[in-house]
Amino acid sequence: MRKKVIAGNWKMNKETTDVVQFVEEAVASLPNSEAVEAIVCAPFPYLTLLVEKTKGTTLKVSAQNMHFADDGAYTGEVSPVMLKDIGVTHVIIGHSERREYFAETDETVNKKIHAAFKHGLTPIVCVGETLAQREANETKAHVEKQVELALGGLDEKQVAETIIAYEPIWAIGTGKTASSADANEVCSHIRKVVEKVTNAETAEKVVIQYGGSVKPANVDELLSQSDIDGALVGGASLEAASFVKLVEAGAK
Numbered sequence: 001m002r003k004k005v006i007a008g009n010w011k012m013n014k015e016t017t018d019v020v021q022f023v024e025e026a027v028a029s030l031p032n033s034e035a036v037e038a039i040v041c042a043p044f045p046y047l048t049l050l051v052e053k054t055k056g057t058t059l060k061v062s063a064q065n066m067h068f069a070d071d072g073a074y075t076g077e078v079s080p081v082m083l084k085d086i087g088v089t090h091v092i093i094g095h096s097e098r099r100e101y102f103a104e105t106d107e108t109v110n111k112k113i114h115a116a117f118k119h120g121l122t123p124i125v126c127v128g129e130t131l132a133q134r135e136a137n138e139t140k141a142h143v144e145k146q147v148e149l150a151l152g153g154l155d156e157k158q159v160a161e162t163i164i165a166y167e168p169i170w171a172i173g174t175g176k177t178a179s180s181a182d183a184n185e186v187c188s189h190i191r192k193v194v195e196k197v198t199n200a201e202t203a204e205k206v207v208i209q210y211g212g213s214v215k216p217a218n219v220d221e222l223l224s225q226s227d228i229d230g231a232l233v234g235g236a237s238l239e240a241a242s243f244v245k246l247v248e249a250g251a252k
Contacts, residue, residue, distance in 0.1 A: 008237025
């Protein structure tokens with residue numbers, strides 16, 4: 001049975017005092033369950049602090065992005081070597097906001113995934129369609145292409161360890177959420193794509209999250225679906241109490 005994975009994406013929010021308060025509150029209440037994994041995805045300046053504050057706890061720390069090169073003349077960028085060096089375990093790759101605002105492409109997503117595995121980081125790979133693509137009935141074809149290109153060149157073990165987050169772009173931060181049935185239909189399709197790329201055994205191991213206005217009020221219904229193995233959560237992960245409720249849902 002696949003473990004549920006709840007990842008809170010703080011985006012460009014919080015200051016030092018907020019980070020410390022969040023960790024203190026969250027780790028005191030997080031369920032001690034092997035059925036769920038809890039991750040916070042924080043801005044670069046707070047990653048070292050988070051790694052330090054979460055030592056000895058079940059809470060894991062993720063970056064929100066990285067470069068695919070180990071080092072070099074890439075002013076303003078952060079490498080996988082640096083993330084591994086400070087104790088980060090996960091990294092978000094290909095979030096729609098990176099694709100839309102910072103020229104992330106399917107090619108760079110694939111390069112970053114390979115770099116993440118090279119340095120022992122677990123990638124959380126985001127895929128999803130726009131509202132126009134959904135209304136044109138292009139959701140499955142678009143997501144299929146994103147998944148295939150993202151996983152290109154990976155071996156079966158790496159594919160099995162990749163976390164895929166399905167985030168319909170029209171539902172991110174809008175308050176709109178895909179129905180649980182619609183979300184599960186796309187997540188199920190993603191698993192079939194993984195099976196096509198590798199095999200059925202590997203596809204059954206892949207954790208597929210849903211993201212898009214997930215909150216304590218709707219997380220139970222989403223996680224009850226056959227192919228939704230967790231959530232990549234934005235706004236509802238900023239407060240410790242709300243984040244803990246999401247993780248508790250994953251532990252049920």
